[in-house]
Each structure stands twice: as C-alpha cells, then as structure tokens.
Amino acid sequence: MTANTVVGVPAETAGGERRVALVPKVVERLRAKNISVVVEPGAGSAALIPDDAYVHSGATLGDPWSADVVVKVAVPTDAEVARLRTGAVFIGFLAPLTQPERATALRAAGVTAFAMESIPRISRAQSMDALSSQANVAGYRAALLAAEHLTRFFPMLTTAAGTVPPAKVLVLGVGVAGLQALATARRLGAHTTGYDVRPEVADQVRSVGAQWLDLGIEATGSGGYARALTDDERAEQQRQLAKAITGFDAVITTAQVPGRTAPTLVTAEAVTGMRAGSVVVDLAGESGGNCELTTPGAVVVEHAVTIASPLNLPATMPEHASELYARNVAALLELLVDKDGALSLDFTDEVVAGACVTGQEV
C-alpha cells in the first residue's frame, strides 16, 4: 500500500524557536496510518533531534513545502506562506486573534489552514489541545526558572550548621501553566500558594498541594477564562496582592486574556514591598506582562528583586515540547484522512470546521 498523503515538516525560522512540528516517534505513528512524512534536513537540530532519527522512523529528508499538508509550530512568515502550493493544507499556530491577517494571506494563497489555537475545547479534541500541552511545558519551566533565579533554596535544608526554611512560592493565575508551576515548585520542596479570580479552580490548586489565596474578588468568564475586572475591582486586587506578596520568595504570574493586553497584577509598589533577593517570573510578557516592572524577554533586577519575563518558554525544552505538540498535530491529522490515509476533509465535523481559519472550501 503506498502512502496517500504526504506531510512536510519545515525547519522553524523564528528567533529562539527550537521546537519542530513532528518528532520521530510521531512519524512512526503516522507511517502506520499510511501517511508519508518529508522532513527538511536539520529541522530537528535545534531540538537536538538528528536527521538520522527521522530517517530511522520512516521519514524521508527533502523539500517539505511541496507536500500535501505542511505542519509547523510558529506562525508562518510571508515568505513561508509564499512557498505553500495552491490546494495545500497547513496546520500550525496561527494567532487568529492577534494576527488575523495570517489567515487572510493563507486563504489568498489557496491554502486550507487549520489553527491549533482554534480547535474547539471539547473533550473529543483534548488530544489536539496544543495550547494546554505547551502551557504544561511553560509552567514547568517557569518553576525551574524561579528556582534558578532565586538566591535561596526551594527545599528546606537541614545541615550541621543549621536549617534553612523552604521557599514560599505564589502563583497568580491558575490555568494549565499555573497548575504545573505549582506542582513543580511543590515537588522541589517549596511551600506553594495559588491565586485566581475563578473560585472554581481552588480545588485544583489544593489537589497539587498548594494553599488557596482568597482575596474575595470573583470574575469567572466563559470558555474557562476569567472575565475582565472592572477598574475598581482591579485596583482593589492590586492593593490586596501588594500586601499578600510581601511574604513570598517567588511569584509566578500567568494571567493572560486571549487577544488582549495582560492585566497588571503586580504593581511597581508591590515589588518594592518584596524581600530583597525575591523573584518574579512573568509568563505574560508576550502580551505586556503581569508585573509593572517587567521587561518582556529580559531578566532585570529592580529594588533587589529579580524579574524574569521569558518569551516562548516551551521552546526552551524543545524535545518534549515538540513531542507533545506533534501528538496534538497527529491527532488532528488523523481526523483529516480516511482509513487509507488519503486526505478527506469533513467540514461537518465541528473540530475540523472549528479549527479551519480559511473557510471551508478545499
């Protein structure tokens, strides 16, 4: 039986992007479904995945852009869109809320594009949820980063010269990334506390061994996200957080609202109230940051507090971030082919229709 669909995997070109859209293990899985994979030479090298590993898994090395389906991680550039052939299918992150012109360009190029961000958040599509899989990586790396920048231990340490107490870690915004940050900090031996404006996540916070910080401000929104606070609520929240924060060695912030500027949770004044040597890790840098003193993409020291705002944390752990992403992509791909591995786009399927950002004509 010959393969009916060819999937191309280009090397990523964005600065700092070390991920790759498919990994060898997932190539094997697709080969078993009669899907062929063409990998651009060196596509895995920033993730330390050698070309050989792809070849051993059944991929061929070559030009990925002439494939039936091109799969990518980072939003494609104009030059990349220009390399897609008319009639091709594209799968990747497409930032539909903040860069809608990407979908427009792909449609104009005659490409049928699926945005990983647009996959409906229904249980059948959980295995395709790349936002969650990458947030898991980001939360884990955020906790490691806090430990790296803290001038103190996370765990309690008992030595012949006495004891040092465990670090106290506060996570603001407890979605997937926040929960993983709490779990990781706790693993490392820190005392952990979680805060969110959605009271329904309190049980999840407790389930990873953390305390729940209740400031009495509730703002549950739709789709699992929080609604925007009113100006009064925000001011009250900032005031109360400034007080609460003084007791923590590390604060990890993850509050983002899709398509909007991130809310300020940690004011400049709150930072001045923190103990010297403490750390803020701000995961919302890409949308402006949750801390008023954040410089997105940089590590700065203000009032003897280290404020780190890494961009694209998942790319700092590229093999597993890529592996999880590749599984998400593969789950979507499997929905787009028939049992012989031939492309068969069924736009009556709400996942297929929901993820497509270029309209439903092939």
Next chain:
Amino acid sequence: MTANTVVGVPAETAGGERRVALVPKVVERLRAKNISVVVEPGAGSAALIPDDAYVHSGATLGDPWSADVVVKVAVPTDAEVARLRTGAVFIGFLAPLTQPERATALRAAGVTAFAMESIPRISRAQSMDALSSQANVAGYRAALLAAEHLTRFFPMLTTAAGTVPPAKVLVLGVGVAGLQALATARRLGAHTTGYDVRPEVADQVRSVGAQWLDLGIEATGSGGYARALTDDERAEQQRQLAKAITGFDAVITTAQVPGRTAPTLVTAEAVTGMRAGSVVVDLAGESGGNCELTTPGAVVVEHAVTIASPLNLPATMPEHASELYARNVAALLELLVDKDGALSLDFTDEVVAGACVTGQEV
C-alpha cells in the same frame, strides 16, 4: 559592655563571586556574643543583600580591612593580603593544597590565617564544615542545571495527548554534592541512580530514593575520599560506565580528589553513546573535569549531547550559600573568642590548630 573583637567583611572581588562571608542574620548572632561587625558598603549587593539589612542587624558600614579579624569567601588576592594589618586574623577559603603560596604570603604579612578547607573533619567541627555546606548548594544547583539544559521533562507527565516517561538521572561520585543532586533530581520526579567507588555510600544513595550502580570496582581511601584507581581499574571503569551511561538522560559528575586533577569518568566515546538531547553536568571542571569533552566554565554541545561545566556553582545561589558559609565562619569565630568576645586563640584546640595555615604564633 563594649565589643571586644571587630570582624571585617570585605566585598568579594573575584569574577562571578556573588557570595559574601557574613549575612545579616549571622551578624546578629555575633553581636549577641559581643563581637562587632564592619561591612564594606555593597559587600552584599551581588547576593541581593542590601547595606540597610546589615545596618538593621547591628553591623556598621566602613573599612573592613582594619578589623581584628577579616572574613572572606574567595582566596584573597595579593592586593587583598597587602591590605591586612600585621597581627590581624584572616578566615576564609585558602586553597591550601593547590595554592600553598597564599599561606606563605599571609604568614609573611604577619597575619594568622585560618583556612576553611583545613578545619578537621571531626564531629565537633561539623558546624564549621564549609566544604560540605557549599557542596550541598552545588549539588542542588547541579540538578537544577541538568533540568534546565535537558530538552525533556524530569517528571513523568500525563496529558490528554499521552504520557512522557520520567527522566533517568545518573550521579557519578556520591559525596555531599552528589547526594544532594540525587535528592533534588528525585524531588523533581526523575528516576535516579548513584555510582561511587566507595561501596559504603550505597546505603546513603538508597536513602535518597536512588538506585545503586555497582560496577565491581572498589577504592575506599582515607578521610572519606576515594583512593586513586590504578590505570587498569580506571580503564575498566570507563569501559563499564560507557555502557551504563547510554540509558540515562542526564549524568551529573562530582568526582574530585583534593589537590589532584579530576579523574576521567565519561570518555568522549561514552558521550557518543548517549541518546541525542541528553545532558552531562560536570562539577569537576575546576580541576579539569570528569568528562573528556568538558570545557570548564562553558556549555558545549557535542554529538547532540549538552555538556555543562559550571565553575563556582554555590555563587549562583548567593544568599543561602552565603548564609550557610557565614554560619560555618561564625562557629569557628566563636571558638576563637572568650566569653567576653575578646580574641583568644587556643592552639591546643585541635580545630584551631588544624585550621591555622600560618603557624601558631599570633
């Protein structure tokens, strides 16, 4: 009652040295023993300990070099030795085995110098054991560094898109640093294994949840250290380790012999046998490294394996490293003063005599 002894704390001058010999908490402890402390302005700044904190703890800011006792972390430079007054006491790391000329210079300057490395390893002096306290920090940071450089998760992760297995971490050389590296890696969720040529540490390895790797080569030496292996034993060890290492995601090496070049445990060939994306953290870089492909002080990628060999890891977590060190120094200081806080060097005390590297005349 006025203070009888003045202790001076200079700012450290060595590149990358972020520690400081006393921290505010320990200043308080010394003040209670009628010992005064003069801190050079900015001495704590690289550790993010502000001058204010020293002042609040009862220290004064000023010239530390005219004090009765000068306490430092890093081995003093010629310029620093020249600033010590005749009759002064000096306490700090002095590298007596590798830089014996330091003790000679201090003796010539009329200084009575105590080397933290020379404190006898007896139970009464455990609270002064700075080699152990700093090795604890180094081991913790080494595990964090391995997690940082690994392209994969340390913990097992279960997501809607499937599971990733926990990382496998091997620690070669299980002294204080190695044990703490094992404990930290295990905390983070890795499967851990320890190896040493001293079979008596197997139980300690198991006590931190790690497996014991037995290669059948035993080389217990004196003072808790291993003896040097014969050439044949070394070759056999390298051959067996090269085989064992292929199964691990991260290898942390800590094998050092005081005053000698570090043994090669991980050959270049062993690195080529490791899976792409794996990590070696070599803590023996300062004495040449345990891995043949190590570049001391650098992070290199060879055969798709990341090899990191940080120098002076304790300095990367400066507040707690300084605090533990300061407690070690304070315990020694308390042995050097009488109940009124006046200097009183009793060279019939084996700890005082053992730590002194400039002869016993004051």
